[in-house]
Amino acid sequence: MSKRVQSLLLLVFTALALCHVTELSAVSHASTLTITDALGRVVNLTRAPQRVVSLSPSITETLLALNLSNVIVGVDHYSYNDWFMNASGLFQSRNVTDVGGYWWSAISVEKILSLQPDLVLADAGAHRPLLNTFAEYNLTVVYLKGGSATSIEDVYSDIYTTGLIFNRTSEATKLINNIEDLLNEGKRLLSGYAGLSVLYVVGIYQGIWVAGKSTYFNDLVSRLGLKNAAESYGWRAVSIEDIAAWRPDVVIIASMGVTREDVEKSGLASLGAKIVYLNSTETDVLSRPSPLVALVPSVLYSALSEVIPPSTTTTTPQTATVTYTETKTETSTFTTTITIEKTAYQSSWVLALVVLSLVIAFAAGLLTGRRTKKG
Amino acid sequence: MIAVDITGLTVEYGGMTALKVDKLRLQNGVVNCVLGPNGAGKSSLLRAVAGIVNYKGTITITAGGTKIDKRDIHRFVSYVADIQPSSIRLRVREALLSARYPCSPGFFYTVKDFEYVEKVSRALGVTDLLDRTLNELSSGELQRVLLAMALVKDPLVVLLDEPDTHLDLYNKSRLSVLVKSIAADKLVTVSTHDPVFASLVCDRIVLLDKGIVLRDFKAEELTEHVSTLERVFKTRLVATTLSGRSMLVPDYTTTLS
Amino acid sequence: MTGVYNDKIVFWRSFLINALILITTLLVVYLVDFVNPAPAVLRDYRFHRDLYAFISGFILGFAGSVLQASLRNPLVDHYVLGVGSTSLFAAYLTIAVTGVVDSTRIAISSLAGGLSGLLLSISIANLLGGGEVSYILSGIGVASVFSGASFLLSYYILEKQPYAQALLLGSFATPSKEYMPYLVAATAAVILSYILLAKRLNVLLLGDIYSRQLGVEPSLTRLVSTLIAGSVASVVVGFFGTIGFVGLITPNLTRLLTKTSDNRVVIMYSSVTSGALLLATDLLARKALVASVGEVPAGGVVSALGGLFFLGLLIREVRGSR
Numbered sequence: 001m002s003k004r005v006q007s008l009l010l011l012v013f014t015a016l017a018l019c020h021v022t023e024l025s026a027v028s029h030a031s032t033l034t035i036t037d038a039l040g041r042v043v044n045l046t047r048a049p050q051r052v053v054s055l056s057p058s059i060t061e062t063l064l065a066l067n068l069s070n071v072i073v074g075v076d077h078y079s080y081n082d083w084f085m086n087a088s089g090l091f092q093s094r095n096v097t098d099v100g101g102y103w104w105s106a107i108s109v110e111k112i113l114s115l116q117p118d119l120v121l122a123d124a125g126a127h128r129p130l131l132n133t134f135a136e137y138n139l140t141v142v143y144l145k146g147g148s149a150t151s152i153e154d155v156y157s158d159i160y161t162t163g164l165i166f167n168r169t170s171e172a173t174k175l176i177n178n179i180e181d182l183l184n185e186g187k188r189l190l191s192g193y194a195g196l197s198v199l200y201v202v203g204i205y206q207g208i209w210v211a212g213k214s215t216y217f218n219d220l221v222s223r224l225g226l227k228n229a230a231e232s233y234g235w236r237a238v239s240i241e242d243i244a245a246w247r248p249d250v251v252i253i254a255s256m257g258v259t260r261e262d263v264e265k266s267g268l269a270s271l272g273a274k275i276v277y278l279n280s281t282e283t284d285v286l287s288r289p290s291p292l293v294a295l296v297p298s299v300l301y302s303a304l305s306e307v308i309p310p311s312t313t314t315t316t317p318q319t320a321t322v323t324y325t326e327t328k329t330e331t332s333t334f335t336t337t338i339t340i341e342k343t344a345y346q347s348s349w350v351l352a353l354v355v356l357s358l359v360i361a362f363a364a365g366l367l368t369g370r371r372t373k374k375g
Numbered sequence: 376m377i378a379v380d381i382t383g384l385t386v387e388y389g390g391m392t393a394l395k396v397d398k399l400r401l402q403n404g405v406v407n408c409v410l411g412p413n414g415a416g417k418s419s420l421l422r423a424v425a426g427i428v429n430y431k432g433t434i435t436i437t438a439g440g441t442k443i444d445k446r447d448i449h450r451f452v453s454y455v456a457d458i459q460p461s462s463i464r465l466r467v468r469e470a471l472l473s474a475r476y477p478c479s480p481g482f483f484y485t486v487k488d489f490e491y492v493e494k495v496s497r498a499l500g501v502t503d504l505l506d507r508t509l510n511e512l513s514s515g516e517l518q519r520v521l522l523a524m525a526l527v528k529d530p531l532v533v534l535l536d537e538p539d540t541h542l543d544l545y546n547k548s549r550l551s552v553l554v555k556s557i558a559a560d561k562l563v564t565v566s567t568h569d570p571v572f573a574s575l576v577c578d579r580i581v582l583l584d585k586g587i588v589l590r591d592f593k594a595e596e597l598t599e600h601v602s603t604l605e606r607v608f609k610t611r612l613v614a615t616t617l618s619g620r621s622m623l624v625p626d627y628t629t630t631l632s
Numbered sequence: 633m634t635g636v637y638n639d640k641i642v643f644w645r646s647f648l649i650n651a652l653i654l655i656t657t658l659l660v661v662y663l664v665d666f667v668n669p670a671p672a673v674l675r676d677y678r679f680h681r682d683l684y685a686f687i688s689g690f691i692l693g694f695a696g697s698v699l700q701a702s703l704r705n706p707l708v709d710h711y712v713l714g715v716g717s718t719s720l721f722a723a724y725l726t727i728a729v730t731g732v733v734d735s736t737r738i739a740i741s742s743l744a745g746g747l748s749g750l751l752l753s754i755s756i757a758n759l760l761g762g763g764e765v766s767y768i769l770s771g772i773g774v775a776s777v778f779s780g781a782s783f784l785l786s787y788y789i790l791e792k793q794p795y796a797q798a799l800l801l802g803s804f805a806t807p808s809k810e811y812m813p814y815l816v817a818a819t820a821a822v823i824l825s826y827i828l829l830a831k832r833l834n835v836l837l838l839g840d841i842y843s844r845q846l847g848v849e850p851s852l853t854r855l856v857s858t859l860i861a862g863s864v865a866s867v868v869v870g871f872f873g874t875i876g877f878v879g880l881i882t883p884n885l886t887r888l889l890t891k892t893s894d895n896r897v898v899i900m901y902s903s904v905t906s907g908a909l910l911l912a913t914d915l916l917a918r919k920a921l922v923a924s925v926g927e928v929p930a931g932g933v934v935s936a937l938g939g940l941f942f943l944g945l946l947i948r949e950v951r952g953s954r
Contacts, residue, residue, distance in 0.1 A: 109805055110681075110918060113674040133806040137673050427844045449847030459839040461704040465893050473834045476846045482827055482896070483640070524842075 035165065038124040038145040038158075039131070045140070048166050049119035053112050056102050056123040056146055057082050058290035062162050063121075065291040066171050069094075074115045076101035083281065084292065104129045113137060119165070124148045149289045151219040152183070158289065179294040186297020187224050192310025193301075199229040199248035199273070202287065204258050204266050207237025216289055224297055240267040250274045250304060254283040274307035377403040377438045377531050377562040379424055384432035386419040386586075394419040394586045396432075403531075403562040406554055408577030410567060412608055416586040417566035418456070421534040424564075425454035438531050450477040453525035456536040458517070464508040467501065467520050468492065474524040491527050499523045499553065515546030522553060532562045539572045551576045570604060570612060574622040582607065597621045605631060646890065646897045650904040657686070657908045664915060680807040685914040686907040687815045688804075688868045689878055693906025694822045695865040696879020697886075697899045701833040702857040703754075705767055706884055707946060710746075710865035711876030711935075713767065714774030718749025719869040721778040724785045735810035735871075742870025743863055749774055750862040768946075804872060804914050811871050818864040822903065825860045830896040833857065837893060875910070877938020882906045884945060910934065 033045045053074035054060040060079035063072060069090060080098040081088050090096075097115055101107040104127045112120060120139050122130070123146030134141045142165065144158040156176045163172025200217055203209035211217040212232035221228045229248035232238050244267075251273045253263060258277075263269050278286065282303065285295045304310075379401040386394040394416035401407050401424075409417045422428040424436075426448040436443040436452065443451055465473075471492045472484055479485050496502045499519050504512065512520060518538060525533050535554070539547055554576060557563050567573050573580055574597055582590040582600070584607045590600050598614045598621050605612050611626040665678045696709035710716060722745020723738050730737065753771040760766035835848040843850045869875070879902070886901040887893055913934055 105803070105805070107805075108918070110674065110677060113677050114670060116671050116673075130806065132808055136809050137677050139673075425845055427841065449845065452845075454841070454845045456841055458842065461837060461839070463700065463704055463706050463837060463887070463893050465837055466891075469834065469892065469894055470838060473831075473838055474842075474846060476831065476835045476848065480831065480847075482831060483643070 033164065035142055035161065037143040037161075038148070039128065039143045041143070043140065043142050045119070045165060049117075049140075051115065051117040051119070053099060053115060053117045053120045054079060055099070055107065055121065055127055057084075057284075058146055058158075058288045058292075059121045059123065059144060059162070060087060061085070061288065061290035061292060062159050064090075065175055066159075066163060066166065066168050068162075068166055068168070071166070072096055073117055074099045074112060076107065078102045083284075084290075102126060109133055109137070112139065121162070122146075146289055149216040150214045151216055152223060152293065153219075155216055155289045155293060159291070175291060179291060182294040183220075183223060183297065186301075189297050189301050190224050190226065190304075193304055193308070194225040195227060196304070196308070197227045197229040197247065197249045198300075198304075199243065199246070199251045200286070201251055201253050201255065201268070202235070203237075203255050204253075204262050204268075208240065208243065208266060208268070209235065209237050210243075211235055212238075216293075217286070220293060220296060224300065226300075243268070244271055247271075248273045250276060250307060252276045252278060252286075252303060254278045254286055256280055256283060276303045276307055278303060376440075378436070379532065379562060379564075380433075380435045380437070381424070382433045382435075384420075384423060384430055384434065386416070386423055386428060386430045388419075392586055394423070394583075396420065396588055399581065399588065399591070401562060401564055403560065404558065405578035406558045406576060407562070407564040408567065408573045408580045409564060409583060410570065410573045410577075410580050411583035412568055414585075415568075415583040417568075417583055418536050419586075420583070421454060421536050421564065421566055424532070425452050425534055427454060436532060443531070450528065451530050452532040452534065453528065453530040454534045454536065455521050455525045455538060457540075458509065458521060460510055464510055466506060466508050467512075468505040470509060470520065471496065471505075471524055471527050474527045476528075478528050491529065495523045495527045499526070514541040515543065515549070518542060518546060518550060519553075522550075526557070530561065533557060533564070535563070535565045537566055537568065539567055539569055547572065570608065570623045570625065575617065575620060594620065597623065642890075642892065642894070643896060646900060650900050653904050653908055657911060661911070661915070664919065677807065680809060680812075681804050681914065681918075682911060684807045684811065684815065684872070685804045685911040687819055688872055688875065688907075689910030690903045690907035691815075691818055691822055691864045691868050692875060692879040692910070693882050693903040694826065694879075694899060695861040696906070697883035697895065697902040698825070698829065698833065698857050698861040699879070700883050701895050701898070702836060702854045702861075703767060704837060704839075706887070707765075707768055707880070707942070708771065709877065709879035710750075710862065710869070711775070711874060712880065712942075713771040713862075714749040714753045714778065715746040715862055715865050716869050716874035716876060717775040717778035717782060718752070719743070719746035719866040720874060721745055721782045721785065722748070723870045724782050724789055728785055728789050735808065735814065738870045739814050739867055743866045746866025746869065747859065747862050749778065750858060754858070803917075805918075808871075814867055814871070818867050821860060822864055825857075826896075826899050826903075829853075829857055829860075830899055833895040833899075834893075837895075874935075876935045877942060878906045878910060878934050880945075881938050881941050882909070884941075 035043045035045065037043055050071055051073045052063070052068075052071045054063060054072060055076045057076070057078045060072070060075050060082060061084045063069065064085045064087060072091070072094075074097040075087075075091060077098055077100055079087060079102075080091055080096070091098075097111055099108050099111040099115075102123075107127070107130065109130070118140060120134060120141040122134075122141055122143050124143045125145075125147035127143070131141070131143075142161070144161060145154045146158065149155050149158070156179075159176055160169070160172050163169045163175075198221060200211040200221075201208060202211065210230045210232065211228070212230040212234055213228070214233050215235055218228045218230070229243075229246045230238070231246055232242070248271070251268050251271070253275060260269075260277075263275060269275060278299070282299045285292045285299045379399075381396050381399040381401075384394065384396040384399075385392060409420055411417050419428065423430040424434055426434075426445065436448070438451070472488060475484070475488045475491060478491075479488050496505060499522060501516070501519050501523050504516055504520060507516075509517065509520070518541075522535075522538075525535075538550055538554075542550060551572075554563060554565060558578075565573075565577060574594065578594050580590075580592055580594060580597070581588060582592075582603065589607065590603055592600060601612055601614055601623065604623065608625075609631050611629050611631055612623045613626055614621055614623055616622065661682050665682060666675065670678075692710065695715075699708050699710065699713065700706050719742035722741045725745075726737050726741035753767070753774045756770035756773070757767040760770060832848045832853050835846050836843050836850060836853055838846070840850040843853070865879070882902040882905050883898050886898045886905070890897055890901065892898070
């Protein structure tokens, strides 16, 4: 290789290495920690926060799992009554404030302000509308992916980010590895149900709401060796005809207000699939992008074994585990939702219809306004 | 002396000519009347003088030799017609005060405003109606209130558009007395489709039909125009005298083709 | 009843009473929000929220009474005439097309939308005969169409810009400081218009013919009044969502209690009491309901109460106590 090519290669490699370095979203400059949160915002923290408000149960659970309960001064309503690690008892005894929510419109900004927190942890899916208000009233806020997580990796990245903020990265990594181990064990546990097609239903009113592709549930379920029956994307309502076409083996109902009659009326009972009803604890486990995901396999196992006995097959050796090491870089790009041709098409139709109606309304107004009154 | 001079007046509605008057002069001191059947153009004439309808031609209003500017018409000319009822109940006092607007367009009502309201209410006998709402008045009471509204700004010209409709006999006579008392110093013009009322109340009659002035005569000359009147109103009219005035009585028992 | 009637007494008495209402409101706000020590940002937040709630009510009260006077119809307000839904729809459309949520854009688009909606309702009402009930029918028709359209559009927007959801519900819980100049400008416009329009609207109440005859050109005055009322109401709706019926109740209540339709009195009472009412509702929602139910949009509470009042009023009118 000529000297010129060598130096060129060196240049290229250096450049690549530099790029690699700048990919790090969390760079420690002396004492300032810079975080790029789930909304792509850059937040600077000069020290580990001492007074934290958590706005969603999954965030609270992550904090508790990382032994950070003593920095929590305010939580949302669901966190306040959470059973995970005896959260509700803990919060009541420590006079932690319930700030309402968990949905953004039920959050009391006033309560958060009166707590004078140095950090607010919010969910990108649920609390985005409050961003302006937080900014204008000088609240430091970091958004985690939370409910908008599309894979288990996203859940892990939230845990890791939380660890970064509080300088507990080793605990975070340990936690992530623990969860991974439990999930791998869980896969072995559920090997008797491998390939089973499940549909996760979270609501029956105004359409049947299911967890589709690009949700973290989808990722979780496929990782455990099962198949998500839903072909739709995201958390959205689908019709009974679609579900019938997907032919799920098991339908898991994870909504507390749904009765057997409702399920029958919706048509789910007549699909030929087995129906499983989860209780509130099980529903929490299956719907929180928090350390609770580690319990998903056992919940699934007990739910499924109610309706289908596990097939006794020889356990297949598991695939290689993935370990999270500290050197793994935190990707700073926020994974945008997959652009679906179908969705875009529908949306532009709605827009066109709406613009058309406005134009017609205008024209009608102009025409009728022509009538002049005399005298 | 207050006078209204009309020259070359044309009033059109939607392409149709409703009124055409070549030359007409109205003066104060007498009760002027514009008489004609429905659709003759009476309202158009009064509204044109009041400046509330578009017209072609010239209408000049003079008082004591000085011409009144078009922009001051609202202050000096009153037009009285049926009032459209509204669900927002207006009290008589408020209506009278609002009728003072041309005199006091400022935010506050002045001392003069309610002095005039007081004075005119007493003159027309509506003081006990001041706190009532317009909607709950009888037709006779309402007519007096409308007249009060016309007078409260101390106008020079008062135009009454068919004031005798809806009125019972008692109120008609009351109206007649009032109109005559005003006519001394103000220019009063009354429009009506009732020849009886015209003959008993008015001193000078302008006969309109299909938008044209057919006749213009003094009340004493009434009997000379009976046949024209019969033709215009398509009713047999019998002349007679009452209190020294000639008047016409319609004969409802027959019809004229 | 003879005797010298002193109009000045009526006017200044109502001025005094309204000043008292204002002072009481300020006192209550101080006691609730500012008397106890609190961190500066919290005071800042409360100040903005309280001020906005009052101003919004003030503006909507003005708009309602002016619309009622100029249309001679005691059953209308901005919401009934469709200004609310069309403003919101226009704001949504702007967000959908530009993908940006920005105070200036919201203000301008909701203004345009609200005025268009007003034009549309009034035109259709005239087509239906122009009677009082036609205005309500037309207004509610327009409101329904655009409410539905807004709802549909919101699904599309939420994918692009979730913040827009804040507009759909409309509450004072997110009082952006960017709104301040627009609201102050609207308030100034309201006060100025009140001084210039009040007496003209009194004359307008006599009907078109009398109004014209007295020197107040009815169509022009009506146009200007509805333009101003529609504009300021649109701005409020664009920022805080649809708050209905506030401008409907207070003018009627004022006319009932003060026994006068003099707009100088009615508009004043209507504006001040609507402001106090909306502020009180928001304070209540913030202090009392947040603990149990969460943030309740102030508009919701007022609409519920106002709706009942509206029905009662409608029944009374239709029964014909004319």
